[in-house]
Amino acid sequence: MIDTITNIILLSMLVITALAIVRMERLFAVVMLSGVFSLLSALLFVTLDAVDVAFTEAAVGAGISTVLLLSTIALTKPVERRPRHTALVPFIVVCVTGAALVYGTLDMPAFGDPNAPAQIHVGPEYLARTPDDIDVPNAVTAILGSYRGFDTLGEAAVVFTAGIGVLLLLSGLRRRREDEEEDQI
């Protein structure tokens, strides 16, 4: 009961935040609201008992990406430009995509269904073997780091590649030379 009420409140706050983001034109407020959106999502993950995911969402979504978006605004313009075209085509695209997504959820197992593939595939085996194989209390860490070590190595490589990509795009050699000249002065 209390879970349902919490979920309803959090989800309606998510929708309100999303609508406010759409309506606003000051990008500073939009960035702040997107931070709020991330924080609300993190709370939803907590109610789903996915604490590790909530942790990441709060740290990355509400923390770092807010700072990065603010730095981006500082490099561009603080106000959204008025669109020159009507919003009809994007609106239709969004509606079709949304309908397709809702249609996709019809096939999904019900929330908490014990016979869902996620519950009966390899999950139980990991949970059963973790105490013997790895013996750490946090099974998420055991699965991420050990059973799924390849995936996590791939994730680390993706983060690394993203960092290199941003460095290549944003910090050119020219600026570095200017910095060195400044330092010499």
Place this chain on the structure above:
Amino acid sequence: MIYHHLILRVVTKVLVGTIILFALYVQFHGDFSPGGGFQAGVIMAVAFIIYGIVFGLRNVKRVFPEWLVHKVLALGVLIYAGTGIYAMFMGYDFLDYDALSPAHPTSGQHWGLLIIEFGVGVTVTGVMVAIYYAFAGRPPSISNEDW
């Protein structure tokens, strides 16, 4: 800029240490509680970023210079992949942490998890700080009043 925002500067000075401590806790307590390298790396980066925001880019670059950030963000992936390659040299599968302590496989797993999570944390810290430096290092196109 340094001479304004007295409250922000004092609060930041108090917070930075706490944030770093919390990042280390999340990093090395990931086996027992929620969290791990990704979260810890982000929190660690936040400590440097908040320092940079309040005290200026020049000052934070004296604490964590750009060349070191670039080294660090590659080092983490190297630590992670190196653990796997070490396991291969010991005659185990790639990333099989039993190799770290053949007599006590679970203890080897503990070490393996600690090391690879450390690698992940180091890379994420480096990448986040590097991205922040890259963005903040460019001259802003709007002044403070335009926000």
